[in-house]
Amino acid sequence: xxxxxxxxxxxxxxxxxxxxxxxxxxxxxxxxxxxxxxxxxxxxxxxxxxxxxxxxxxxxxxxxxxxxxxxxxxxxxxxx
Amino acid sequence: xxxxxxxxxxxxxxxxxxxxxxxxxxxxxxxxxxxxxxxxxxxxxxxxxxxxxxxxxxxxxxxxxxxxxxxxxxxxxxxx
Numbered sequence: 001x002x003x004x005x006x007x008x009x010x011x012x013x014x015x016x017x018x019x020x021x022x023x024x025x026x027x028x029x030x031x032x033x034x035x036x037x038x039x040x041x042x043x044x045x046x047x048x049x050x051x052x053x054x055x056x057x058x059x060x061x062x063x064x065x066x067x068x069x070x071x072x073x074x075x076x077x078x079x080x
Numbered sequence: 081x082x083x084x085x086x087x088x089x090x091x092x093x094x095x096x097x098x099x100x101x102x103x104x105x106x107x108x109x110x111x112x113x114x115x116x117x118x119x120x121x122x123x124x125x126x127x128x129x130x131x132x133x134x135x136x137x138x139x140x141x142x143x144x145x146x147x148x149x150x151x152x153x154x155x156x157x158x159x160x
Binding site: 006008018021022024025028030032033034035036037038039040041042043044045046047048057060061064065066 | 101105114116118124
């Protein structure tokens, strides 16, 4: 199964890359852009046929390695 | 509306961060992890009430700034 883990900074944590992207979009003429947050996404191929187990594994990977839970939160989804 | 742009390296483009994550997960005991791809996600607040227009704008931002279309592809979705 393929799973996706999306890691974002928690609300309130400063996000300089997101700010830079927002400024760049304004410069390009996208005037209606408000807050921008930048994060990471990790797609993993798991040798696992059960979607619930695959997702539980992805959750565990997020907790152990993929996200820094002090400043980041993550969500997981099973893609296929 | 809130939109999300997910940027991934195209298939066939080397992804050293993805490889590093895969190795780290194996070291942690996640033995059934296959290919790992790492990408970026950008969440944007748009001052726009029409979902189709918001998505069209996000597509344009992806083409102009957020993705390097030589080596990356991107997808957009409207979150709310």
